[in-house]
Amino acid sequence: MSGGVTWTVYDVDKLTQKEVYGVVLCDLAKIHPEIVGLSADLAQSTKIGALGEKYPDRFFNVGIAEQNLFGVAAGMAKVGLIPFVSTFSAFASMRACEFLRTDICYQNLNCKIIATHGGTSFGPAGTTHHSTEDLSIVRAFANLTVIVPADAIETAKSVRACMEVKGPVYIRIGRGFEPRCYESEDYDFKIGKAVELSVGTDVTVIACGTPVQHAVQAAKILQQEDGLSVRVLNMHTIKPIDEAAILRAVQDTRRIVTFEDHNVIGGLGTAVADVIAASGKGCAFKKVGLPDEYAIVGYPEDIQNHYKIDTEGIVETVREIMGRDFERDEDWEDEV
């Protein structure tokens, strides 16, 4: 953790993911004079404006110009500042895609991207404002660390922890209305290390972002109603992914389901599948998210229900995968 930061999310019930981000950033800016903030006419919507109110000479609104936003941030990082750049994740990953990749990731600059309105969290806004491809896109950028916090508490922890990474970090959060997953900040958050939120041996649920808290609820229901022992991994870091936790899950439970507010192509599910496939070990596996289509319009909770990434959907999918037959071979030695 960054030394000297004492602020805690004591009134998290009243603070959304985005508000937490703004508060933590101000706190960090107090002890790191090299922190500057940038946005593209979304200072209010992304809550990075909180930094601007406190440190007006360290906040820059470049207008509705996302390409320039990331180029300017790169230039500032090049002269020794630590820019925090905030815009909607659809624009960070797509409108400004090449500027993020070429100016920031290729040059390996110490720049932090806080991409808000991730996934379908801006549901009624429609496809132009949904961000269901960003993880797939940014995961392919070398040098970039990719984090998807589960809630406001984890957002606070991510924003602090990203200061320890000497390079670019992409933190994808929601719109700010997401329910919380954690009770307190009293848990071990380490970039690249999954958090085990439920101990289990029958099946492993791996999730990131909003679906994490649904997975925790689903695990309780499955324990009560089906007697199932469900392991829940909060895979808050998509890159570098916690390979060891995935391999343990393969070995211990042999059934894995992933849930993400993202297209099933290229995001969390694909990252987990890569690790499973490379292990050479047999495992019943399913990835759940948007099935390669543009999401329906609706409130986020309705969209999550529609695509089975809410509690009900997770329960249903876990039951389905428990019924799936696959060759069970307890001899791990003969597998590649």
Place this chain on the structure above:
Amino acid sequence: MAITEQEIGELKARAKKIRKDIVDVTGWAGGAHIGVALSMTDIMTILYFKYLSLDPKRPDWDDRDRFVLSKGHGGVGYAVVLANRGYFDPELLKEFNHSGSAFGMHLDGNKVLGVDASTGSLGHGLPMAVGMALGARVRKKAFRVYCLLGDGECNEGSIWEAAMAARHYNLNNLIGFIDRNHLMIDGLTEQIMRLEPFADKWTAFGWKVKTINGHDYAELAEAIDFAQTYREGPVMIIAETIKGKGVDFMENKVAWHYGGLSADLIETAKQSIERSSP
């Protein structure tokens, strides 16, 4: 910082040497953006040998002036200038474009000493230069940021996003140049995508504009002297240039945007440079 006749003579001699080196590297590389590199040589020479505050022995010196080659495909010219300025052994350029070399045709700042920004994709350099100039202000540093753009590059929308921001923030520590050689890969700039009235566009975006002959050292010096003392905002120096300048068979030829040179052509090219002015 007025320029003397003696300095002009020295800079012209340097530019001749740099142009010949560009020809050599193009030969070693098996091909390079030679036409592009030759049109910007005089701008680069006067910046690196007269105006930029830098120290090749301390490439990371925090207070140095920054230079961004927004037209990153001028990399071969940039590399030769940096080698001549003492950032690295010119012998290294024998590996230019070769497999495993630190030198690709668009220079990587994490591999090549003296390169302040990695560029190549057009429309990226000016936004980064704006960030550097803003960063200097935040850090209360006195260094200036110089940015060299291509004319064709100004088709990119991001250039105009950055142009707006530079004026909005009144970046009087930012000095832009446009290598106005009137040619892009597919032909004349005015035929492919009209830029004129080009100076008016920059003026309308709030920049102070100076249009000069980009091969005339007295005009270059006067424009840079003006830009360094102008306090109202950013200055754009539109430098009228000739693509392939100095090599008679390349001048104003679209075909020499990128090309390779046989041993015979290398000799012919160098002889042409020797005869040329400046």
